[in-house]
Amino acid sequence: MQQIPEIFPLILFYGWSGLLIAAAVGVITARNPVHSVLLLVLCFVISAAIWLLLRAEFLAVALVLVYVGAVMVLLLFVVMMLDINVERMREGLTRYAPLGVLVGLLLAAQLSSVWWLRRSGLEIAAPADSLAFEEGNTQALGTLLYTEHLYAFEIAGYILLLAIIGAITLTLRRRKGLRVQQVSEQVAVRPESRVRLVKMKTERDE
Amino acid sequence: MVMDLTSWAPLYPELALALLIPVLLLVDLAVGRKRPAVVQAACLAGLVLVGWTCFAAADGAMFYDAFVMDRLARLLKIAGVLMSVVAFVYAPRDLRQAGALRGEYYLLGLFALLGVFVTASAGSLLTLYLGLELLALALYTLVALQRDSARAAEAAMKYFVLGAIGSGAMLYGMSLLYGLSGSLLLSETATLAPESVGAYVAAALVLTGVAFKLGAVPFHQWVADAYDGPPLGVAVLLATVPKLASFALIVRLLVDGISASQEQWNLLLIVMAVASLSLGTIVAMAQTQAARLLAWAAIAHVGFLLLGVVAGGGEGLSAALFYTLVYVLMAAGAFGVVIALEKQTAPLDSLRGLYRRHPGMASIMLLIMLSMIGIPPLAGFLAKWQVLMVLVDQGFTALAIVAVVFAVVGAYYYLRIIRLMFMEAPREQEQERLKPGWGASVMLGANGLALVVIGVWPNPLLEWCRAAFGPG
Numbered sequence: 262m263q264q265i266p267e268i269f270p271l272i273l274f275y276g277w278s279g280l281l282i283a284a285a286v287g288v289i290t291a292r293n294p295v296h297s298v299l300l301l302v303l304c305f306v307i308s309a310a311i312w313l314l315l316r317a318e319f320l321a322v323a324l325v326l327v328y329v330g331a332v333m334v335l336l337l338f339v340v341m342m343l344d345i346n347v348e349r350m351r352e353g354l355t356r357y358a359p360l361g362v363l364v365g366l367l368l369a370a371q372l373s374s375v376w377w378l379r380r381s382g383l384e385i386a387a388p389a390d391s392l393a394f395e396e397g398n399t400q401a402l403g404t405l406l407y408t409e410h411l412y413a414f415e416i417a418g419y420i421l422l423l424a425i426i427g428a429i430t431l432t433l434r435r436r437k438g439l440r441v442q443q444v445s446e447q448v449a450v451r452p453e454s455r456v457r458l459v460k461m462k463t464e465r466d467e
Numbered sequence: 468m469v470m471d472l473t474s475w476a477p478l479y480p481e482l483a484l485a486l487l488i489p490v491l492l493l494v495d496l497a498v499g500r501k502r503p504a505v506v507q508a509a510c511l512a513g514l515v516l517v518g519w520t521c522f523a524a525a526d527g528a529m530f531y532d533a534f535v536m537d538r539l540a541r542l543l544k545i546a547g548v549l550m551s552v553v554a555f556v557y558a559p560r561d562l563r564q565a566g567a568l569r570g571e572y573y574l575l576g577l578f579a580l581l582g583v584f585v586t587a588s589a590g591s592l593l594t595l596y597l598g599l600e601l602l603a604l605a606l607y608t609l610v611a612l613q614r615d616s617a618r619a620a621e622a623a624m625k626y627f628v629l630g631a632i633g634s635g636a637m638l639y640g641m642s643l644l645y646g647l648s649g650s651l652l653l654s655e656t657a658t659l660a661p662e663s664v665g666a667y668v669a670a671a672l673v674l675t676g677v678a679f680k681l682g683a684v685p686f687h688q689w690v691a692d693a694y695d696g697p698p699l700g701v702a703v704l705l706a707t708v709p710k711l712a713s714f715a716l717i718v719r720l721l722v723d724g725i726s727a728s729q730e731q732w733n734l735l736l737i738v739m740a741v742a743s744l745s746l747g748t749i750v751a752m753a754q755t756q757a758a759r760l761l762a763w764a765a766i767a768h769v770g771f772l773l774l775g776v777v778a779g780g781g782e783g784l785s786a787a788l789f790y791t792l793v794y795v796l797m798a799a800g801a802f803g804v805v806i807a808l809e810k811q812t813a814p815l816d817s818l819r820g821l822y823r824r825h826p827g828m829a830s831i832m833l834l835i836m837l838s839m840i841g842i843p844p845l846a847g848f849l850a851k852w853q854v855l856m857v858l859v860d861q862g863f864t865a866l867a868i869v870a871v872v873f874a875v876v877g878a879y880y881y882l883r884i885i886r887l888m889f890m891e892a893p894r895e896q897e898q899e900r901l902k903p904g905w906g907a908s909v910m911l912g913a914n915g916l917a918l919v920v921i922g923v924w925p926n927p928l929l930e931w932c933r934a935a936f937g938p939g
Binding site for chain 2: 409410411412413415416417419420422423424426427430431434
């Protein structure tokens, strides 16, 4: 009974993971930066799908909304607006390769240490039981956010308000000679001041 | 579910202030550009109401203990409202000259005050950090408010970068505390076993963050620039209101939150206190700008109040609280006088002959300077006396002697100001009589009077400070 349904998610997991790795390799090897960004979007979408397998639907939705919906679109705009010489950027690839290999090895060591600790029988942390909440974790998070952490949530809202006011205060300039729209003048304008009817003698071809 | 309004009683001050901010935003939008005085009046009137709610609010904890209203929080909130009122009365004159008088100044000041409120009432790591960030973000923006000034921009950049490093260190420590104890509540992180390496690292990082916020040596580099770079009207706010949040931070995070490792951080605190006292006092002697002198003096004063925390216990903390309250009063007054000089950047020389230009103001500055030195019967004397008494009681006699030595050394630069004001003639280009305006005059008078009254009749405030740390 347990065996058959577990095969299907396993196939999905390995299939998506393979795609994810392929897309990630594509991000760093694509010649066109726009292709890189689009492949990165694909990475995020596949990661979201893998999270869905873990029944972390809130994380999956947040990842797509925040990263794909906002951050990646912004990045795409930046990449499209800048005239980047890709070949010039690639010049440093071999120079930085040792550093990249070092970072890669460190990451691999960290990942394998987790696997090794798990094998040695050390209980690191209880695996998240996503079925603990009957209503799904989006609702559970919402309940927590609007009861226990309501105060912190509201203060975070005030921090955002402060950020808006601060950013506008520091950037909005009222210079002289700026060509801004004067709505009141536009509304108050009278036809006489714009159109002048001139009486002329009709001219005829002789 | 029927909402019972009285169950929100501990939250009244925050609610009132959170309501005042959007109201003032609209007032500023409606009339701010034509009549900045209306915005100021609305802000002061609103603050009076907020101050009243501080008295009216009930004691109690809310939101699963993430919010705590107790005597300490109430005292700090009332002091915060008072200092904001004082700053908002002094500041406009200077800001108008600097071309930075906009409604946003009051708005950002109120945001900073809300940050002080949240920090003072924090019962969990999360609310504590959010309160501090609210305060810090408002202050970064205030320092950069005078946009066309390179000095203000430089100060804001330094303050922002160093403040962000401090916040980062503190946040790292907090995340370790949370990871080790499994709880955000300060009452539960306090029970963390002090022997583990993680707890040591967490305590060290948290202490680093606290020292950054306080401006204690060796994390003091931002102080002088942050005081001197922006207009003096911003500096007066910067020198007073955040100090209250810093004190709340010490009590909530160090004394309550990581009390288990007190022996370890007390040692670090002693080192920082002595370093702040010595470096602050010595460097202040070499300053020629009034704001920079006050900044270095502030570092020395931070050292003094840390000594109260080192002595520990209810007595030590109430002495440190009393010191903090008296200090912000003195700092506000000193900046008030410097603002009244109507100098964009006030070199100490512009205090020359102040007695001939305005005897009243010179007398108030005299009171403030004598109080800063610690001459009886002024408030500054009692504040120092309290800290020294507790130190000796707790067996830190050597520290008390060091503190007295640097207090005497520090008298040099305060006395120099007094000599400049009373015994020298005004500079040739500054002969005319000063007209500080009636609002600032009344406030300066009240400020000077408060130092005398607290000095002669300190018991109500002292009792209040003791009650904040007393049982029940």
